Amino acid sequence: MSDTFIRTAMLPPQLPPVTERGAVKWVRENLFSSWLNAGLTVLGVAAVTYLVWLSLPWLIHGVWNGNSLNECRASIAANFGPDAGGACWAMIHARWYQFIYGFYPPELYWRPVLTAALMFVALTPILFSDNRRVAAIMLAAVAVLTILALALVQMPAWLFVLCSLGMTGLFYIGTEAPGRLIWVSLLYPFLTFWLLWGGSVWTPIMALAGFVLLAQCYSLLNARLGVVLATAIGIVAACLWWLLVGGIVAASAQALLPFGLVPVESDRFGGFLLSFVIGVSSIAISLPIGILLALGRQSNMFLIHTLSVGFIEFIRGVPLITMLFTASLLLQYFLPPQVQFDLILRVVILVTFFSAAYNAEVIRGGLAALPRGQFEAADALGLDYWQAQRLIVMPQALKVSIPGIVSTFIGLFKDTTLVTFVGLQEPLRGITTIVRADINWKGIYWEPYIFVGAIFFAACFGMSRYSLYLERKLKTDHH
Amino acid sequence: MKKSVLFGTLAAAALLAGAASATTLDDVKARGVLNCGSNTGLTGFGAPDANGNYQGFDVDLCKAVAAAVLGDQSKVKYIPTTGETRFTALASGEVDLLVRNSTWTFSRDTDLKFDFVAVNYYDGQGFMVKKTLGVSSAKELDGATICIQTGTTTELNLADYFKSNNIKYTPVTVADDAEAQRQFLAGACDAFTTDASGLAASRATLPNPGDYIILPEIISKEPLGPVVRHGDNQWGDIVRWTYFALVAAEEKGITKANIEEVAKSTQDPEVKRLLGLEGDMGKMLGLDNDWAKRAIAANGNYGEIFEANIGSKTPIGLARGLNALWTQGGLQYSPPFR
Numbered sequence: 001m002s003d004t005f006i007r008t009a010m011l012p013p014q015l016p017p018v019t020e021r022g023a024v025k026w027v028r029e030n031l032f033s034s035w036l037n038a039g040l041t042v043l044g045v046a047a048v049t050y051l052v053w054l055s056l057p058w059l060i061h062g063v064w065n066g067n068s069l070n071e072c073r074a075s076i077a078a079n080f081g082p083d084a085g086g087a088c089w090a091m092i093h094a095r096w097y098q099f100i101y102g103f104y105p106p107e108l109y110w111r112p113v114l115t116a117a118l119m120f121v122a123l124t125p126i127l128f129s130d131n132r133r134v135a136a137i138m139l140a141a142v143a144v145l146t147i148l149a150l151a152l153v154q155m156p157a158w159l160f161v162l163c164s165l166g167m168t169g170l171f172y173i174g175t176e177a178p179g180r181l182i183w184v185s186l187l188y189p190f191l192t193f194w195l196l197w198g199g200s201v202w203t204p205i206m207a208l209a210g211f212v213l214l215a216q217c218y219s220l221l222n223a224r225l226g227v228v229l230a231t232a233i234g235i236v237a238a239c240l241w242w243l244l245v246g247g248i249v250a251a252s253a254q255a256l257l258p259f260g261l262v263p264v265e266s267d268r269f270g271g272f273l274l275s276f277v278i279g280v281s282s283i284a285i286s287l288p289i290g291i292l293l294a295l296g297r298q299s300n301m302f303l304i305h306t307l308s309v310g311f312i313e314f315i316r317g318v319p320l321i322t323m324l325f326t327a328s329l330l331l332q333y334f335l336p337p338q339v340q341f342d343l344i345l346r347v348v349i350l351v352t353f354f355s356a357a358y359n360a361e362v363i364r365g366g367l368a369a370l371p372r373g374q375f376e377a378a379d380a381l382g383l384d385y386w387q388a389q390r391l392i393v394m395p396q397a398l399k400v401s402i403p404g405i406v407s408t409f410i411g412l413f414k415d416t417t418l419v420t421f422v423g424l425q426e427p428l429r430g431i432t433t434i435v436r437a438d439i440n441w442k443g444i445y446w447e448p449y450i451f452v453g454a455i456f457f458a459a460c461f462g463m464s465r466y467s468l469y470l471e472r473k474l475k476t477d478h479h
Numbered sequence: 480m481k482k483s484v485l486f487g488t489l490a491a492a493a494l495l496a497g498a499a500s501a502t503t504l505d506d507v508k509a510r511g512v513l514n515c516g517s518n519t520g521l522t523g524f525g526a527p528d529a530n531g532n533y534q535g536f537d538v539d540l541c542k543a544v545a546a547a548v549l550g551d552q553s554k555v556k557y558i559p560t561t562g563e564t565r566f567t568a569l570a571s572g573e574v575d576l577l578v579r580n581s582t583w584t585f586s587r588d589t590d591l592k593f594d595f596v597a598v599n600y601y602d603g604q605g606f607m608v609k610k611t612l613g614v615s616s617a618k619e620l621d622g623a624t625i626c627i628q629t630g631t632t633t634e635l636n637l638a639d640y641f642k643s644n645n646i647k648y649t650p651v652t653v654a655d656d657a658e659a660q661r662q663f664l665a666g667a668c669d670a671f672t673t674d675a676s677g678l679a680a681s682r683a684t685l686p687n688p689g690d691y692i693i694l695p696e697i698i699s700k701e702p703l704g705p706v707v708r709h710g711d712n713q714w715g716d717i718v719r720w721t722y723f724a725l726v727a728a729e730e731k732g733i734t735k736a737n738i739e740e741v742a743k744s745t746q747d748p749e750v751k752r753l754l755g756l757e758g759d760m761g762k763m764l765g766l767d768n769d770w771a772k773r774a775i776a777a778n779g780n781y782g783e784i785f786e787a788n789i790g791s792k793t794p795i796g797l798a799r800g801l802n803a804l805w806t807q808g809g810l811q812y813s814p815p816f817r
Binding site for chain 2: 069070073094095098102103106267268325328329332333420421422423425430433434435436437438439442443444445
């Protein structure tokens, strides 16, 4: 008789073996999948442990308050024994304002603070154009941080109230009608110039009037003469305005209705204020110039093609440091000695050229990635050159180029530290040298580098994360 | 229309260029500010302090010249220059005067077309070693590792010195003073060489200054002084004699504190000429008669400036040494004010 066994109920599922689940599985698969990988893991862990073991005491022993390196040393010796080493962050504490603002007059620190806040407000409608929630969060954070920062610097009470109300107002506009903020973005360059350098309010207004004139000429003549001619006439009109009329009008307006801020000379700029002024203005200006150069290089018109190629290849072939020396030294020889052409302006112009040439090549890469059919489709639709570029070619080419463009920007921002070689006081070496020249802080080595590096890292990491966000947002292909 | 703009621009440029050929003194007076090329940061000699005000031994000379020429020592615009940009800044007219611990050498004076109008600090290259190394003379440094900045005259001086003494060394090249100090402290090199004034400042900031000694040998001559462009001798004379006025003031015992008193009571004819009470020396320079008095009153005489910035009472603690007056065994010597 056969005793057949028939299972009537399912066995309860068992857990996978211990090596195939949870942390053990992850460790086995990712860290110890082969003898070679196991060895590399052990080596890696050993190296990290060694570095932490080396630097951790130094970091833990850090001193935050003191007036000189010797005070730091004494404090560390008192707390951790005579042979202990430690970081002297007191230097950052003592020279914090110099690292951030350079030699900007302390009673006017509110102006750079406000400029930075408005920069984020101006960027919001551009960076987060279709994400109201993120835009609102960003504006709220900027408003709160600005009010806090303004509370920490010297400024008249009424001005503080005014600025706080202004920031709150901008936040309100941003949540109710985010599109309106684009006006802040358009006015921002002129506002920045006025806030940072001060002087008569009429100078930036007259500069702005030149652009309004350009826009007017363009919109009046565009239909009759076409894009290129209308723009050219607009530019000539604007230049004539700036060179011949603007200055006189600004002077007489100032005489009639004097209003202005205390002027601040360029040589007071330093630290991160300088880095951001050079970095942000070069980044903002170099992108449109780069696009035009990339288009020029693709052009069939001989002159435009040759000029674009010549410009791009020349600028890319020359090291940035050479451009900076040109800005600082060579331009002075060409100009009469009385002409004081601001060094920061000269540097911004040449850094912009440099970055524009790189951007042009990055964008040309994006253009090359587009299938020919896209151009032909634009032609078939009857679009003219500029319409085709604006509506079909550029949106796709720029999307492809985002990682490259952001890389160029990050590189450019870090390259602003090179201006130290022409005697500008950027934070990494310029301000650090000044701090070390003080007998109290002479001999300090790692601390300023770590501090400045951390801030640069934060800025560059921010840009990099934003570019990832943008790529995800613009992703239209389906896999 | 466009053509006339172009011509207008050219004419304006030509006019400006014409104005540029005026003397430096006229330029400075018209501008109302002295453009002084200074260091981006050298302890005791020239650096902005925590508030951004330039201070130091070299800076005080800029102030004295501004006081003499413009009547106000604060009317100076300090233009920070690096080792690379300093001479071009002077040649291109960006600065009127360069007071930036620059060594007076033959080629700089002749080939670069500058005038070193005086020597406000006699420096020289020296060595610092740990006491435990047991060395008391640079000649005993055979086989030593030495921290040295690349691309400087100190590097060449070092090679020359060791070659002429027929001893060997291994250079450890560093980028700047801060790195040299760190390497030296970490034991990466036995000796650290740079200008003696820099060595003294570095030693003062080491954790235990007593553990280190500066060797007696000075292996090079580094006469540091104010520099002006070739060809404008009037301006060169103004800077030179402003400097000599400071030295002469120390010689005659005129200080910042007692200058008014001396001016009232002095019977010394040279002091009278110096302070503009007799003669018309100011006019010979193209200035007014009180020029030297203002220069001395700004920050005191040479000795006072030295003591206030780098002297033995400061943490840097440099001895006068070669920079003492000639009457006290040094080299600082002012020609007569006559």
